[in-house]
Amino acid sequence: MYRIGELAALYDIKADTLRFYEKHGLLSPSSRSDSGYRLYNQDDSERLKFILRAKAVGFSLNDIADLLSIEVDKSNRACAEVKGLVDTKLEQVEAKLAELQHFATSLKSLSNTCCGGPDSAEHCSILEALESSDQHIIAKKEQHHFSHSGHKD
Amino acid sequence: MYRIGELAALYDIKADTLRFYEKHGLLSPSSRSDSGYRLYNQDDSERLKFILRAKAVGFSLNDIADLLSIEVDKSNRACAEVKGLVDTKLEQVEAKLAELQHFATSLKSLSNTCCGGPDSAEHCSILEALESSDQHIIAKKEQHHFSHSGHKD
DNA sequence: ATAAACCTTGGAGTTTAATCCAAGGTCAAG
DNA sequence: CTTGACCTTGGATTAAACTCCAAGGTTTAT
Numbered sequence: 349m350y351r352i353g354e355l356a357a358l359y360d361i362k363a364d365t366l367r368f369y370e371k372h373g374l375l376s377p378s379s380r381s382d383s384g385y386r387l388y389n390q391d392d393s394e395r396l397k398f399i400l401r402a403k404a405v406g407f408s409l410n411d412i413a414d415l416l417s418i419e420v421d422k423s424n425r426a427c428a429e430v431k432g433l434v435d436t437k438l439e440q441v442e443a444k445l446a447e448l449q450h451f452a453t454s455l456k457s458l459s460n461t462c463c464g465g466p467d468s469a470e471h472c473s474i475l476e477a478l479e480s481s482d483q484h485i486i487a488k489k490e491q492h493h494f495s496h497s498g499h500k501d
Numbered sequence: 502m503y504r505i506g507e508l509a510a511l512y513d514i515k516a517d518t519l520r521f522y523e524k525h526g527l528l529s530p531s532s533r534s535d536s537g538y539r540l541y542n543q544d545d546s547e548r549l550k551f552i553l554r555a556k557a558v559g560f561s562l563n564d565i566a567d568l569l570s571i572e573v574d575k576s577n578r579a580c581a582e583v584k585g586l587v588d589t590k591l592e593q594v595e596a597k598l599a600e601l602q603h604f605a606t607s608l609k610s611l612s613n614t615c616c617g618g619p620d621s622a623e624h625c626s627i628l629e630a631l632e633s634s635d636q637h638i639i640a641k642k643e644q645h646h647f648s649h650s651g652h653k654d
Numbered sequence: 655a656t657a658a659a660c661c662t663t664g665g666a667g668t669t670t671a672a673t674c675c676a677a678g679g680t681c682a683a684g
Numbered sequence: 685c686t687t688g689a690c691c692t693t694g695g696a697t698t699a700a701a702c703t704c705c706a707a708g709g710t711t712t713a714t
Contacts, residue, residue: 351690351691352690352691353689353690353691361672362672362673362674363690363691364672364673364674365671365672365673367692367693368671368672368673372671381680381691383679383680383681383691383692384679384680384691384692385680385690385691385692386691386692401600401603401604402604403671404559404596404597404600405558405559405597405600405601405604406557406558406559406597408670408671409670409671410670418611431612434608434611434612435612437608438605438608438609438612441601441604441605441608442605443557444557444558444559444601445598445601445602445605447554447557447558448558448594448597448598448601449598451554451555451558451594452591452594452595452598455587455590455591455594456591458571458587459584459587459588459591504660504661505660505661506659506660506661515702515703515704516661517702517703517704518701518702518703520662520663521701521702521703525701534661534710535710536661536662536709536710536711537661537662537663537709537710538660538661538662538710538711539661539662556701561700561701562700562701563700
């Protein structure tokens with residue numbers, strides 16, 4: 349069992365952030381001490397880890413709440429419904445993955461071809477390195493237009 | 502040449518957002534009309550595409566400014582210095598990639614093993630699916646701690 | 655030549671995600 | 685039984701990234 353300050357220290361965040369997540373329904377301590385102190389267990393800690401990871405890869409707290417709701421509603425919702433939510437998120441994740449892979453490739457080639465020596469800048473720019481680009485998350489309307497992919501409210 | 506509204510429409514953003522990016526040094530139109538209207542060319546459009554992609558995978562506008570500065574300073578900076586910046590960003594991108602791959606794998610397994618039928622929830626939770634987790638972006642202090650790039654301006 | 659649809663600027667307002675503060679309660683150590 | 689580090693609540697403040705507004709200039713089309 350961790351008290352709020354301990355759990356916060358463990359993940360290098362502020363206790364206030366944990367209270368904030370609680371207020372917004374992302375993570376509540378599994379219990380309280382007699383005097384009302386928040387007490388977090390190992391599952392709570394795992395849940396927090398998930399939240400922080402999801403945040404780190406660009407999901408908003410709302411997105412994360414969606415993902416976590418899959419757990420919360422486990423027993424209530426039809427499995428097909430859950431699958432829908434998961435698959436939607438999966439699409440988002442895979443789009444991000446494709447972008448990131450592209451980024452990584454470009455950064456690597458930039459690092460290798462252009463910056464080997466002390467002064468041999470041939471095409472020292474990410475924009476140039478990315479010029480051979482193909483795929484987008486971004487809906488460039490003229491090229492390809494599919495219906496407004498689910499913006500959240 | 503695009504006027505601000507045209508370019509904004511092309512990427513499904515607001516003209517205001519383009520003015521905002523300009524004010525913050527991310528993207529300035531390459532020219533102005535006689536009457537002062539912003540005029541964006543194809544390079545500007547590419548630059549905007551880059552900004553939006555980088556944002557979509559979780560980079561802050563400050564991060565993006567860093568990346569773009571590689572181009573701007575092309576002729577000024579020593580190549581080794583540029584390489585340092587690129588390699589730092591590359592590390593960030595690869596950390597994000599690792600996280601996302603983990604995410605994608607978990608979401609896939611969740612989608613497959615748990616939600617095939619209308620009602621057969623076996624372990625219908627992302628947290629459970631992620632339980633076999635290994636890697637983190639998150640600095641869990643006991644394990645590994647690397648400084649996070651705290652930029653502000 | 656006048657409306658409609660664009661653009662300009664500066665500044666104010668909004669949303670998201672924290673982060674800080676004040677007034678007070680709790681707990682272990684001396 | 686007090687000191688200091690921790691915790692509680694609610695509310696205010698901050699920072700980033702937009703988003704909107706007002707007052708006016710420009711363009712195009714009738």
